[in-house]
Amino acid sequence: MKLYDYILSPSCYKVRLMAALIGVKLDLRPVDFHPGGEHRSPELLALNPAGSIPILEDGDLILTESSAILVYLAAKVAPEWLGSGKAKEAARVQQWLSFSGRLTASLGTARLHEMLLRPGNIGALQALGTAALRELEAGLVEQGLRGMRFLASDRPTIADIACFPYAALAPDGGVTLDAYPAIRLWSRALRALDKFIEMPGIHRLHELKPEPQIEAGEA
Amino acid sequence: MKLYDYILSPSCYKVRLMAALIGVKLDLRPVDFHPGGEHRSPELLALNPAGSIPILEDGDLILTESSAILVYLAAKVAPEWLGSGKAKEAARVQQWLSFSGRLTASLGTARLHEMLLRPGNIGALQALGTAALRELEAGLVEQGLRGMRFLASDRPTIADIACFPYAALAPDGGVTLDAYPAIRLWSRALRALDKFIEMPGIHRLHELKPEPQIEAGEA
Numbered sequence: 001m002k003l004y005d006y007i008l009s010p011s012c013y014k015v016r017l018m019a020a021l022i023g024v025k026l027d028l029r030p031v032d033f034h035p036g037g038e039h040r041s042p043e044l045l046a047l048n049p050a051g052s053i054p055i056l057e058d059g060d061l062i063l064t065e066s067s068a069i070l071v072y073l074a075a076k077v078a079p080e081w082l083g084s085g086k087a088k089e090a091a092r093v094q095q096w097l098s099f100s101g102r103l104t105a106s107l108g109t110a111r112l113h114e115m116l117l118r119p120g121n122i123g124a125l126q127a128l129g130t131a132a133l134r135e136l137e138a139g140l141v142e143q144g145l146r147g148m149r150f151l152a153s154d155r156p157t158i159a160d161i162a163c164f165p166y167a168a169l170a171p172d173g174g175v176t177l178d179a180y181p182a183i184r185l186w187s188r189a190l191r192a193l194d195k196f197i198e199m200p201g202i203h204r205l206h207e208l209k210p211e212p213q214i215e216a217g218e219a
Numbered sequence: 220m221k222l223y224d225y226i227l228s229p230s231c232y233k234v235r236l237m238a239a240l241i242g243v244k245l246d247l248r249p250v251d252f253h254p255g256g257e258h259r260s261p262e263l264l265a266l267n268p269a270g271s272i273p274i275l276e277d278g279d280l281i282l283t284e285s286s287a288i289l290v291y292l293a294a295k296v297a298p299e300w301l302g303s304g305k306a307k308e309a310a311r312v313q314q315w316l317s318f319s320g321r322l323t324a325s326l327g328t329a330r331l332h333e334m335l336l337r338p339g340n341i342g343a344l345q346a347l348g349t350a351a352l353r354e355l356e357a358g359l360v361e362q363g364l365r366g367m368r369f370l371a372s373d374r375p376t377i378a379d380i381a382c383f384p385y386a387a388l389a390p391d392g393g394v395t396l397d398a399y400p401a402i403r404l405w406s407r408a409l410r411a412l413d414k415f416i417e418m419p420g421i422h423r424l425h426e427l428k429p430e431p432q433i434e435a436g437e438a
Contacts, residue, residue: 068313068316069310071313072310082309101317
């Protein structure tokens with residue numbers, strides 16, 4: 001399986017993270033995603049006319065939506081990451097997969113604005129991102145009341161992987177996570193998973209890392 | 220199951236169409252979705268802070284993403300609409316569920332601009348909509364080469380229901396479907412399904428209806 005990948009793309013990181021967690025080896029093909037980069041080359045536009053990455057290629061299958069790639073990896077190797085398959089849980093997984101698009105459109109675009117000077121109304125993007133983070137926080141609090149630590153279930157699913165990167169990188173777009181204790185707790189639970197990988201080069205991802213010594217001292 | 224519904228919303232129509240096709244009776248609760256309407260009322264904002272419809276309520280389950288509602292209805296009553304569950308087919312279903320958000324953001328927003336004077340750069344929205352329709356057309360042509368008439372399989376799935384309304388209503392946003400024979404053929408195949416329902420009040424949905432006599436004459 002070949003992944004057309006850009007190391008600083010949170011959407012590509014979703015795929016790398018999922019693959020790492022379930023032990024899938026990807027054939028990484030780095031793409032220059034800066035403005036004017038090769039994601040607009042004829043080769044890549046033939047694979048994905050939308051000009052976006054990640055792109056996963058496996059034989060005659062080409063997937064260009066990160067949520068679809070998560071479904072594919074999980075369905076192939078680790079179906080427990082799709083949820084139990086019961087109607088309510090399947091619906092909750094899809095609710096957050098669809099919702100993740102709102103994180104990308106708001107926090108992701110704010111991040112590109114701040115980091116790559118992509119044009120946009122930064123105030124409006126941050127307001128949309130804040131609204132989305134409030135919904136994510138409320139969803140996690142509700143799950144907590146049901147005794148569940150993750151977005152759709154008591155164990156992590158592709159829904160968590162779809163929402164985690166753009167939420168965790170909100171500060172890159174100028175939106176703080178200070179007001180969202182449930183999101184921070186959930187981020188720690190994801191980071192504590194066996195085989196979790198960080199997104200390289202992103203300092204802020206490290207700031208929320210579990211600090212067992214300090215926590216033990218506080219307890 | 221209660222559906223907060225607006226008769227002229229293509230996203231609500233997705234849910235009504237799915238329910239009709241699989242024989243689920245919904246308790247419809249009409250919502251005034253015009254600017255300043257009750258979708259911004261405290262009652263509805265408590266259900267969905269994003270202020271969007273459809274909203275499906277079933278006991279303690281509240282779903283606010285149309286794709287998640289499609290998953291829920293199908294998983295409960297007619298799981299064959301989720302696809303076969305094989306990894307490639309599951310991934311293709313998700314690819315088009317995610318893609319459907321791009322139809323909504325482009326063609327859907329162009330339609331709101333034309334019909335409800337929602338602000339926006341209509342030229343840019345139409346260009347994005349055209350790009351999305353080209354991808355949909357290409358996807359259907361590719362499926363045709365595999366001998367399949369629908370987006371993810373040889374039989375219809377929730378992926379088709381998620382993409383159909385905004386594609387079929389493209390002309391409402393000023394984007395013609397003339398250049399997309401595969402989309403027109405696929406629309407006819409969907410309209411020919413047993414228990415298919417139209418979206419009331421939308422004349423253009425009728426224009427592409429199957430006309431068996433004329434087709435027989437041409438054959």
